[in-house]
Amino acid sequence: IVKIILAIGLLFWQQLQSQEPKELWGYVQVRNKAHMFWWLYYANNPTKAFTELPLILWLQGGPGASGCGFGNFEEIGPLDKEMKPRNTTWLQAASILFVDNPVGTGFSYVDDCSLFAKNLSTVVSDMMVFLGEFFTGRTEFQTIPFYIFSESYGGKMAAGIALELHEAVQKGTIKCNFMGTALGDSWISPLDSVLSWGPYLYSTSLLDDNGLAEVTAVAKEIMDAINKNQYGLATELWGKAEDVIEENTDNVNFYNIMNKEVPEMKSGEQENLHLVGLYQRHVRNMHKESLDELMNGPIRKKLKIIPDCVKWGGQSRDVFENMVEDFMKPVIDIVDQLLAASVNVTVYNGQLDLIVDTMGQEAWIRKLKWPNLDQFSKQRWKALYVSPESTETAAFHKAYENFAFFWILKAGHMVNNILFGVPSDQGEMALKMVRMVTQQQH
Known part of the structure; x- marks a missing residue:
């Protein structure tokens, strides 16, 4: 009887394990006194092992918004911020690697304030250190198809x-597919x-x-300002x-132009009010009180490795x-x-986005010097549906x-985020897109 009970218990435990995605997390020191936090979920598909599915690196925007927090619990991770299973988690189609970057974002941190990234080249070099460490330590992912998905400033x-x-892989300094x-x-x-x-808002009767x-x-x-290379002024x-x-x-x-922004009181600090407003609108917005409490409470306890001096989003x-210029x-x-x-490049855009509206995306695409741009432009677009029905x-x-x-x-x-949708954004379509981009579906 004892053996039967143990066998049943083991079977139940195995089923439980198969339902919950395997996950790992940790820190990588990308520079002296600069620490990058990462959180990996192995793909959780009922018919395929993680080795049969790709690995996706998710990069959040801001800069300063947390992939391990916002991207994970508000968009594409296995659970939402109420800790309920998400129906459209990308884990159905891939393993996901969330990274809090640039350093100082989310649970990532620097010990010295002079170490925050000030430009894209530093962001890139830090990530190269991280990816080198990651693929060296997790050899099971070296041959699995690897994609970088991103949102907003994360795309830059x-x-x-x-x-x-791409260049590191060609040289053999990083081993990944x-x-x-x-x-x-x-x-x-x-x-x-x-x-x-202006034209977008005017065409939608908002101006x-x-x-x-x-x-x-x-x-x-x-x-x-941009034409004069006055980039700091351009940001203001x-x-x-x-x-x-x-x-x-x-x-x-x-x-999302179908929604309304709830005005916040401007900071009373004696500094550039436009800069304060930008931070509050585009980064602080990603640290809503409920998510902040989740990350600095239950998640912090679960992870067990966050230093006492580090506050999520602090x-x-x-x-x-530091990235203003x-x-x-x-x-x-x-x-x-x-x-x-x-290199395969995919651009995707939400119809109701204003900050990076589709008209603006199409405008820069027309500026590409890519020799095949004319052929791309001549293609007829194809309508997509979430299901055959x-x-x-x-x-x-x-x-x-x-x-x-x-x-x-x-x-x-946020294409996969209920928060900014009417009544929700297109989670099922986003998942279909992931399968198409990663060549699992046509």
Whole structure:
């Protein structure tokens, strides 16, 4: 009887283990006194082992928003912030590696305030150190197809990281099966985004002629600053442009135009108010009270390795403010280099996003020097549905050679996030897209 009870208990335990994804986490010191936190979930598919599915690195935006926190519990991880299973977790299609980057983001931290990244090249070099350590330590992932997916400013970082990783793989300094990158609602060309805000809002009846004139005027100021390489000033003016938009649209939500932003009291500190507003709007927004309590409470206890002096999100503002000079710089040239190197590049965008609206994405794509751009442009896009039974168009898709674009309908900036959706963003379509990008589905 004892043996039977033990056997039943073992079977139950094995079933429980198979239902819950295997996970690992840790720190990598990417520079002296600069520590990067990562959290890995092995794919959790009922019919396939993790070795039969790809590995996805997820990069959050901001800069300063946490992939291990926001991306994990608000978007694509196995559980939502109520600790309930997510129906559209990407673990059905891939293993996911969340990394809090740049250093200082989420549970990542620096011991010296001079060590925050100030530009994309530092962000990239830190990630190269991390990826080198990761693939050396987790040899089971060296041959599995590896993709970098990203969102918002994470897309700008992903482009730079993808190019450097491709070169490292070619040289043999990092051993992994790198297959491409996906840039979601990505801050690739800030100026093209800013210049499209007015026309986009006007076309959706969120600006009148007067409002359009005001937004156009401040967009021109930003363009002038960028043309003079005054990138810090351009970032400040970007904050001013967002204030002008909020005043004219009754506080439209920058992440989903069908929603409304709840105005926050501006900081009373004697410093650049536009910069404070930018941080509050685009990074602090990713540290909502409930998520903050989850990460600094139950999750911290579960992880057991977070130093006492580190608070989740405690250095996020420093991360954001240290990247101010880099913020408005475009990386269209890096996307061109990726395409020229035959790296697979996917762009995907939510229809209802304002901050990185689809019009702006299409504008920078037209600036690519990629020789196959004309052939890509001539392709007819194809309607996509979440299932064969569905009659509602969920997205449009176009691809040529190693470049693809997904226009995701009824989705905001966070394509897989219920928070910014009406009534929710397109989690099922996002999952289908992941399978298409990673060549599991056509």
